Amino acid sequence: MSNSEPLIEVQDLHFGYGKRPVLKGVSLRIPRGQVTAILGASGSGKTTLLQLIAGSLKPQRGSVRVFGQDVHALSQERLYALRRRIGMMFQKGGLFTDLTVFENIAYPIREHTRFPEDVIRDLVIMKLESVGLRGTHKQHPNELSGGMARRVALARATAMDPDLMIFDEPFAGLDPITLNVICNLIRTLNDALGSTSVVVTYDVKEAIKLADYLFLMGNGVIVGEGPTQELLASKDPYVHQFLHAEPDGPVPFHLPARKLADELGVPC
Ligand SMILES: Nc1ncnc2c1ncn2[C@@H]1O[C@H](COP(=O)(O)OP(=O)(O)OP(=O)(O)O)[C@@H](O)[C@H]1O
Ligand SMILES: [Mg+2]
Incomplete structure (x- = not known):
């Protein structure tokens, strides 16, 4: 695949558990080399989307291409090879x-x-050194604080120097x-x-600080997307409500995040 091709390309993805639809036509293209965040309220289908991207769930309609390969058309062996990356x-x-x-950490290796x-x-x-925890290698996870355990999980996720890293709610439950x-x-x-990197989160504030590009998910579809700074300046009512965590507006849900307007541009 060429460098200009997106690393992940999702087209018109539909998926539901039983009769209840969760994804109702999600389309997105994730560029290489950047940190992209997919934002959505709790229960909006973010983890489900990741499972579809990783090939552990099958879509009812639509397709997912990762590294230029159609994930759901791959043999088990080739899917396994893809997941190694x-x-x-x-x-x-x-x-x-x-x-x-x-x-x-040795496990995936x-x-x-x-x-x-x-x-x-x-x-x-x-x-372990890269996450600042060299001294903990003999310990068991229950001897670590929640934050340390998260760093070990990060070290494990990067153990194989992957071409693509996917983080599902990496910030949940952590102190500032x-x-x-x-x-x-x-x-x-x-x-x-x-x-x-793809970070999936309901934490609008952290996503804005971290990501180069944002996708906003609501009601089973992508309701907005763009480079972070561009999206923050957007006048679109959906996007505005999303990023500024307003409970009332065109998006029929509430995001558990604080007002952001005066916190923009603060580095991580
Ligand atoms: N295995 C399952 N069986 C049935 N319903 C499920 C299953 N997994 C998730 N769901 C439902 O699908 C919807 C989307 O769930 P999902 O976990 O993808 O949301 P999410 O955006 O990741 O939420 P959160 O931010 O809380 O992690 C939810 O309503 C959830 O109850
Ligand atoms: Mg989730």
């Missing part, structure tokens, strides 16, 4: 609690490669300082690895 940080089901921090033990060791230590640390790490790791 993707690092995911999940909203639920974080770290393996019965494994040490070291073994958690062992799963995907036959590297010798000394190489795995160096890789894991390097990844840890939140800034995670925000900075996502940006730094993305730029250092020359990767592409």
Whole structure:
């Protein structure tokens, strides 16, 4: 695929659980090299969209191309090969609690490669170093704070130096300082690895600080998109309501975020 081609291309995606539709024709193109955020209220279908992109759910209509490949037309083997290039940080089901921090990060490396033990060791230590947690490799996840565990999950998501990193609600439940640390790490790791990152969140404030490009999801479709600064200046009533977290307006839901107008442009 050429460099100008989007890394992810979703076209007219429809999906529902049982009879209840969740996605009603989502289309988006995610460029390479940037941090893109997909914003939507809780329950709007963000995690569902990620599962469709990763090929773990099948769409009822529409298509998903990742790295130029039609995800839902791939054999199991080729889907597995594609997933090797993707690092995911999940909203639920974080770290393996019965494994040490070291073994958690080594897990995807062992799963995907036959590297010798000394190489795995160096890789894991390097990844832990990159999130500032080198000293924790012998600990178990339940011995870490929530924020530290999130950083270990970040290290695990980047263990294979993925071309694409996907983060599902990376900021949920964090104190403001840890939140800034995670925000900075996502940006730094993305730029250092020359990767592409997709952050899915209901946290408008953090998404604005972190992302180069925003998609706004509501009512099963994309209601707005654009480079972050352009979108912030948008006069479109949907977009305005979304980004400024107003409870009343054309979008029929409420976003749990604070007023943003006076906080714009603050670096992570
Ligand atoms: N396995 C499932 N079976 C049935 N319904 C589901 C399932 N997973 C999600 N849903 C429903 O689909 C809708 C979208 O869920 P999803 O988890 O994709 O939302 P979300 O935008 O990620 O929400 P949040 O911000 O709270 O993580 C919700 O109404 C949810 O209840
Ligand atoms: Mg979710």
